[in-house]
Amino acid sequence: MKFKDYYEICGVPRNASQEDIKRAYRKLARKYHPDVSKVADAEVRFKELGEAYAVLKDPEKRAAYDQMGSQWKDGQDFQPPPGWDAGFEFGGRGDGVDHSDFFEALFGRQARGGQRPGMHVRGEDHHAKMLIDLQDAYRGARRSITLRVPELDEQGHVAMRERKLDVNIPKGIRAGQHLRLTGQGTQGLGEGPAGDLYLEIGFNPHAQFRVDGRDVYLDLPLAPWEAALGCSLAIPTPEGGSVQLTVPAGFAAGRQLRLKGKGIPGNPPGDLYAVLVIALPPAVSESEKEAYRTMAKAFTFDARADMKGDPS
Amino acid sequence: MSNTDTRLARGPVVEEEIHLTLTELCQASSASEEHIITWVFEGVLEPIGEAPQKWRFSGQSLRRARLALSLSRDLEVNPPGVALALDLLDEIAALQARLQRLGAHRQEK
Numbered sequence: 300m301k302f303k304d305y306y307e308i309c310g311v312p313r314n315a316s317q318e319d320i321k322r323a324y325r326k327l328a329r330k331y332h333p334d335v336s337k338v339a340d341a342e343v344r345f346k347e348l349g350e351a352y353a354v355l356k357d358p359e360k361r362a363a364y365d366q367m368g369s370q371w372k373d374g375q376d377f378q379p380p381p382g383w384d385a386g387f388e389f390g391g392r393g394d395g396v397d398h399s400d401f402f403e404a405l406f407g408r409q410a411r412g413g414q415r416p417g418m419h420v421r422g423e424d425h426h427a428k429m430l431i432d433l434q435d436a437y438r439g440a441r442r443s444i445t446l447r448v449p450e451l452d453e454q455g456h457v458a459m460r461e462r463k464l465d466v467n468i469p470k471g472i473r474a475g476q477h478l479r480l481t482g483q484g485t486q487g488l489g490e491g492p493a494g495d496l497y498l499e500i501g502f503n504p505h506a507q508f509r510v511d512g513r514d515v516y517l518d519l520p521l522a523p524w525e526a527a528l529g530c531s532l533a534i535p536t537p538e539g540g541s542v543q544l545t546v547p548a549g550f551a552a553g554r555q556l557r558l559k560g561k562g563i564p565g566n567p568p569g570d571l572y573a574v575l576v577i578a579l580p581p582a583v584s585e586s587e588k589e590a591y592r593t594m595a596k597a598f599t600f601d602a603r604a605d606m607k608g609d610p611s
Numbered sequence: 612m613s614n615t616d617t618r619l620a621r622g623p624v625v626e627e628e629i630h631l632t633l634t635e636l637c638q639a640s641s642a643s644e645e646h647i648i649t650w651v652f653e654g655v656l657e658p659i660g661e662a663p664q665k666w667r668f669s670g671q672s673l674r675r676a677r678l679a680l681s682l683s684r685d686l687e688v689n690p691p692g693v694a695l696a697l698d699l700l701d702e703i704a705a706l707q708a709r710l711q712r713l714g715a716h717r718q719e720k
Contacts, residue, residue: 328686334678335700349685424639426677441619467621477625477673479639497625497639497673511708 303401304373305351305364313369317356324352350402360406379404403459422485422494429498431468433505433515436563437538439470444498448485466498471565473513474502508537513569514562516555519544520578526550534573536561544573552577626670633658636668640676650679653690655697 306313311323331338331345338344354360371377398406429444443465450460464483472478477497484494502510509516515537521530529548533541542558550556555572562569582588601607623629637644648663650656656675658666668676675697682688682696 325686332681332685334681335696345685421638424641465619467619469624472624475674476627477670478622479625479629480620480622483620494638496620499674509711511712514712516712 300377300400300404302371302373302375302377303347303351303399304371305354307373308347308351309355311355313365317358320352320355324348324356328352347399350398353398354402354406364405377401419489419491420487421491422487424494424497425484426497426499428501429466430501430503431472433502433508433510433537433563434539435468436472436502437470437536440468442466442468446496450486464496468500471563471568472500473563473565474500474510476500505537507535510563513565513567514572515569516572516574518576519546519556519573520576521546521550522580523577526552526575526577536571542571546575550575624670625673629670630667631670631672633663633666633668636672636676639673640680642676642680646680646683647676649690650676650693653694655679655690655694 306315309315309320309323310327311319315323327348328345330336331341331348333342333345336345354364367379425446425448427444427446429442431440431442434440435442443463446462446464447459448462450458452458464480466478466480469478477499480496480498482493483496486493507517517534519534525532525546527549529546529550531543531545534544535541542561544556544558546556552575555574558571558573560568561571580587582591631639633644633647636642636647640647642650644663647656651658651663651666656668656672656679658668658672660666678697678700679693682693683690688696
């Protein structure tokens with residue numbers, strides 16, 4: 300187990316006042332909140348921060364934590380000394396948050412109240428994210444996900460358990476949508492029913508396709524002569540096959556060809572867009588250079604026509 | 612410890628196939644009824660139906676309610692602030708989708 304320096308995480312000295320800690324937490328929480336942050340590891344940072352704040356804002360927990368001494372460094376191997384928490388009483392119920400092993404070892408055991416006999420309570424609903432391939436949304440799929448779920452042992456202590464679940468991915472699902480899996484949340488107490496599991500779907504990034512809602516975009520590189528003279532070619536579809544596409548003559552870079560109904564299936568289905576990109580062939584050999592020279596002679600083309608005009 | 616549930620879990624797509632009652636939305640988002648009611652009056656959530664007991668929330672409300680809860684709980688944002696933040700986040704999402712459509716991710720590399 301690694302020691303967590305909660306003061307370092309919050310960026311405050313060990314003698315910081317509760318008010319200082321609160322201020323530091325709020326500032327960092329805004330910075331790392333996964334819903335608003337652009338920082339790459341925001342989710343991890345925010346979780347760590349939340350855990351640090353849960354300890355430091357609570358005078359009892361903070362005092363118990365301080366008792367461990369200040370000689371520990373963040374990330375150092377650590378075992379809590381026996382009886383370290385004698386004389387402390389941590390109130391409050393568990394919040395269902397997946398805390399670090401370090402936190403669980405120190406404060407986790409008091410997390411949940413024991414089950415009272417005769418009490419029937421519906422289990423909590425759970426949320427998890429699941430990444431699938433774009434192709435899965437086109438075809439439907441069966442995908443498995445491993446969830447970490449808190450579970451009560453016989454003494455009423457919370458332990459994290461891994462659970463693998465096979466999930467039916469319905470055809471036509473889009474990024475950001477949720478699947479509701481009835482009864483796959485937390486077990487109920489007594490005869491109370493289990494809660495539900497909500498899976499938020501996201502797509503694995505794809506090298507070729509970009510997705511916006513139901514519509515899918517693909518960059519289609521063309522040689523200048525293909526764009527100028529028109530051509531017919533096959534492009535890949537996210538579904539796995541390919542589709543024939545006719546590019547009309549005189550097509551300009553940035554313009555899009557729409558393949559109606561070839562986006563993510565649904566009612567209505569999305570569209571697939573081929574976004575035209577002109578690929579310039581390099582002129583290396585003498586004959587290639589000659590071809591460019593011939594072009595230069597044949598055209599009265601000013602690439603910078605738009606830059607002309609009144610310079611003032 | 613790990614075990615495998617070999618049954619295939621199936622369920623509806625929340626955003627397309629479900630409407631939620633106030634109780635269901637509370638359970639699914641972990642927000643309290645007071646929270647949800649406040650956000651409805653703040654315009655964050657727009658259920659159909661007149662009284663809270665008759666409200667039906669669209670599937671999209673789940674994402675909004677969870678976002679609203681995490682903003683008010685983690686950042687202690689008040690209800691008008693939550694409403695503003697959600698509008699701004701929607702706007703950012705629309706702009707990001709537009710960038711993504713234009714393939715701007717390529718130029719950043």
